[in-house]
Amino acid sequence: MSDLAQLVATLGQQARAAARALAGTPPARIDAALRAMADELLAAEASILAANAADVAAARAAGQVPALVDRLTLDSKRLAACAAGLREVAALPHPVGQVLREWTQPNGLRFAKVRVPLGVIGFIYESRPNVTCDAAGLCLKSGNAVILRGGSEALRSNTAIAAALARGLAASGLPATSVQLVPVPDRETVRLLGEATGVIDLLIPRGGRGLIETVVRSARVPVIKHYDGICALYVDRAADLAMAENLALNGKCSRPGVCNAIETLLVHRDIAATALPRLGAALLERGVQLRVDEPARRALGDLAARRAGQVTAATPADYRTEFLDLILAVKVVDSTADAIAHIEANGSHHTDTIVTADAAAAEQFLAGVDSAVVLWNASTRFNDGFEFGFGAEIGISTDKLHARGPMGLEELTSYKYVVRGNGQTR
Secondary structure: OOHHHHHHHHHHHHHHHHHHHHHOOOHHHHHHHHHHHHHHHHHOHHHHHHHHHHHHHHHHHOOOOHHHHHHHOOOHHHHHHHHHHHHHHHHOOOOOOOEEEEEEOOOOOEEEEEEEEOOEEEEEEOOOOHHHHHHHHHHHHOOOEEEEEOOHHHHHHHHHHHHHHHHHHHHOOOOHHHEEEOOOOOOHHHHHHHOOOOOOOEEEEEOOHHHHHHHHHHOOOOEOOEOOOOEEEEEOOOOOHHHHHHHHHHHHHOOOOOOOOEEEEEEEHHHHHHHHHHHHHHHHHOOOEEEEOHHHHHHHOHHHHHOOOOEEEOOHHHHHOOOOOOEEEEEEEOOHHHHHHHHHHHOOOOEEEEEOOOHHHHHHHHHHOOOOEEEEOOOHHHOOOOOOOOOOOOOEEOOOOOOOEEOOOHHHEEEEEEEEOOOOOO
């Protein structure tokens, strides 16, 4: 067995033992551990931020794009938010042990469908060290042990964070191995985690398409995918243009490097001549590059000519691209049905929103777009576990089986049937 294979096997054995211990841990002790983890995170602020500064410096030296550097960067405010997130998860109701359904058969057998942990979660992710805290908190609260495999660009940050979390667990009397980090950047560990049958109960890859496709190709354990966020905002002919402008700016500019940012702007043909100059001017002023079809260029008029460097012709690939940057593909559509067809053909089934005062058009959009989250008159940026009231999320699933959309505590559990009788035979 290679050294890497031995490393992953050891992590797996320790995680399974920790999962068995967590299964019998009272909820109050788990909540106390989450609060202790938050305390240790803040106590280690200096070492965590120093490690993160080294990661950020290396990323900049390597010429990484600003969006990735932003995702990678921690500061006191973001670290405090991580600690607050752990405390918020501690305050949530415990999913494990919830009775989902109860019934009694005519023979007197009493049935209960009860929520239980999955066991050991393998979580593979890129760039964002705050996700280390989110994943650890959610997995612990749902009674699962977790093996974290972050990106090489954040290894120093993740190592410092994981050490603080382990200290919080140990101080609370829970196995420190409930949360483990793969301590090496070797990509072979991704394949090894995917092949860890009998050890890992669920593998969740969260990152770029290349990472996820690599995991899916090689994995022999169940996988829930967090695919591209090719999110669209559709401005219907009955839209309030002030609202549309606010939603477009929030969806594209507030954090362009995240998966719930909009990548496509669709505008109804009937209002394009009015809406696009207003929306375009606001977006261009914020530094957004617009890649437009010919009807959109015509609607932009002189604005397109004056900002020729920022307004360029869209290619078909632009409507299928997660830019994760201040770039937006723009298209004029003939109807709500046309907008739905475009999203279904080019989107990633992640998050899409309609801006309209027409309830019938909104309901047509909400029913017709087959995405994990669809919205009416609200920003795509609300597709987030915290905003849903889940405390945090371990990812946003674009799958349809087991979990879809923001994956909070309930999505990290399964169920079993508990049957109580008094001697019945069949």
